[in-house]
Amino acid sequence: MVYAVVLAARDKRIDWTVLGAVGVVEVGLVAQLVVGIVQYAATDRDVSGPFFIGYLIGSLIILPIGAFWALAESSRWGAGALAIACLVIPILELRLHDLWAV
Amino acid sequence: MTDPAATKHGPGRILIAVYGVFALAATARAGVQIATKFGDAPIAYLLSAVAAVIYCAATFALAKATVVSRKVATAAIAIELAGVIAIGAFSYAVPDDFPDATVWSHFGQGYGFVPLVLPVLGLLWLRRTR
Numbered sequence: 712m713v714y715a716v717v718l719a720a721r722d723k724r725i726d727w728t729v730l731g732a733v734g735v736v737e738v739g740l741v742a743q744l745v746v747g748i749v750q751y752a753a754t755d756r757d758v759s760g761p762f763f764i765g766y767l768i769g770s771l772i773i774l775p776i777g778a779f780w781a782l783a784e785s786s787r788w789g790a791g792a793l794a795i796a797c798l799v800i801p802i803l804e805l806r807l808h809d810l811w812a813v
Numbered sequence: 814m815t816d817p818a819a820t821k822h823g824p825g826r827i828l829i830a831v832y833g834v835f836a837l838a839a840t841a842r843a844g845v846q847i848a849t850k851f852g853d854a855p856i857a858y859l860l861s862a863v864a865a866v867i868y869c870a871a872t873f874a875l876a877k878a879t880v881v882s883r884k885v886a887t888a889a890i891a892i893e894l895a896g897v898i899a900i901g902a903f904s905y906a907v908p909d910d911f912p913d914a915t916v917w918s919h920f921g922q923g924y925g926f927v928p929l930v931l932p933v934l935g936l937l938w939l940r941r942t943r
Contacts, residue, residue, distance in 0.1 A: 761845045769841055773834070780830055792830035799834050 733793070736800065737774050744771060747807075763810045770803045819942045820878040820886070828938055831931060832872040835924075839865035839916050860900060861915045867893050871935065887939050894932035897921055901929070 744767045751763055777796020821829060843861035851858055867889050874886035901920035921928030 761849050765841055765845055769837065773837070776833065777830065780826070780833070791824075792826045795827055795830040795834065 733774050733778055733797070736797075737771070740770050740774070740800075743767065759810055763807065766803055766807050766810065770800060770807070773799050773803070817880045817883055817942075818878045820883055820939065821876055825875065825878075825938060825942065828934060829872060829875045831927070832868060832875060832935070835916070835928070835931065836865070836868035836872040838924075839868045842916065857915045857918070860896075860917065864893075864896065864916045867896065875935070883939060887936070890932045890935040890939070893928075894936065897928050897932065 747767045748764065751760065773796050777793050777799075781790060781793035781796070819825070839861065843858065843865040846854075846858040846861055871886055871889040871893060874882040874889060897917045897920060900915060900917035904915075904918040916924065917928055920926060
């Protein structure tokens with residue numbers, strides 16, 4: 712279930728030029744945080760709590776900061792900065808997936 | 814001396830974004846490592862913390878883009894470059910001292926060698942916008 716949310720979030724990131732798409736991904740990430748915490752609380756496997764929760768929370772703050780940073784520069788470099796922020800999300804998702812798989 | 818604010822515009826925008834990501838990642842990583850298992854590899858975790866501080870300093874100094882902050886950024890990035898080379902070399906030479914990875918171990922291999930490339934780009938960018 713976490714993985715489904717993960718994939719959804721990753722698919723959406725292709726539309727990084729549209730701030731709305733970033734917003735959708737962000738909502739997905741919030742859902743992922745909630746689902747992730749619920750799943751973490753329910754599992755009896757040895758998932759590294761601080762790292763897992765840390766990555767879940769960390770993934771939330773990347774896009775807003777990236778969007779804010781990108782908006783202040785109205786050129787292609789601003790979009791590039793946002794692209795960097797978006798690029799971080801799948802990396803975090805892969806790490807999350809590894810952490811969950813243990 | 815041209816407008817120091819040029820540092821944060823154009824390609825600098827992307828450079829600072831990447832620095833921000835590393836500042837965040839290094840801070841979070843060092844925080845969790847030190848809080849949860851400091852005894853396992855104190856040297857590595859302290860170095861993680863040092864790296865985190867340097868990344869944060871470089872990010873904010875580049876983003877502030879004043880005459881003074883450019884000097885701070887230059888110093889921070891120079892230390893960063895020296896650090897990644899030194900830690901990278903040491904982590905190969907005496908791996909026993911590095912039972913757990915830092916951001917700079919093996920020249921930043923765990924981060925796609927970005928930590929090695931980033932300070933070079935940073936210094937070139939500061940030079941170019943001088």
